[in-house]
Amino acid sequence: MARILAISSYVAYGHVGLAAVVPALQGLGHQVISLPTVVLSSHYGYKQVGGSRVPIESFLEITEGLEANGWLNNVDGVITGYLPDTDFVGAVRDRIVQLRRNNDQVVYLCDPVIGDEPKGLYVAQELAEAIRKELLAISDIVTPNRFELGWLTGEDVDQPEQAAAAAQGRGQALFVATSVPAGKGLLANVICDETEERAVTRRYDAVPHGTGDLFAALLLGHLLAGRTTTEAMARATAGVLVVIEASLGAEELNLIETITRAVAVEPAAVARA
16 A cells, blocks of 8 residues: 655544544555644644644654654655644655655545634644645645635635636646535535546534545545545545444544445435436
């Protein structure tokens, strides 16, 4: 299987950021090298959160150590999630450029963790703009939620057709938009190309945090396992649905209990359009 460099937040409790990405990729049989950008007790949905941003100097020292030991020589894919500031955007950009000097087939999936509804943008605008300018330009795949796609493109995204239209002409990256309204009580994940293929699921209320991280990881994992984009999207959607349905009413995703089923579920679990 593939070797994947995963760069995102880490929480001691719960399953967001790397705590969702790593189990998903490992469940698909991939080797994961994980680099935290922040280390926190939990996500910020809790009353008390401890921890802090990883100093950029430490982040760079860790990457240099990995490189010096040859552990980044055979990386097949990179996935990035939450980045705390623009220094990390530059460091990620430089690292991907370096990796592609060794292997021009490295697949980079950017999950632009910048905001969501109803709160909107929850990172500094300077950071969101840097991600749009510097990381989307070198991405192979981008997995924004509905709000993020609208913000990144400046377009309204209220239905799957609008999601596909918003991403057109945005460079070489393939956009796979998540949580797009698809009718009463329904959400769709949409491949934003000329096919406008989508996987439609029921909308659930009060879903624990981390589903976006999980979807991005499953999508990349299935792609690096040789699935087509359409099949990878459908399987990732179905896998997230398995976890959501097992986590309703819980404060966190029941990921460990369900990951074996989530990585193996057939896409018949979701509607295709």
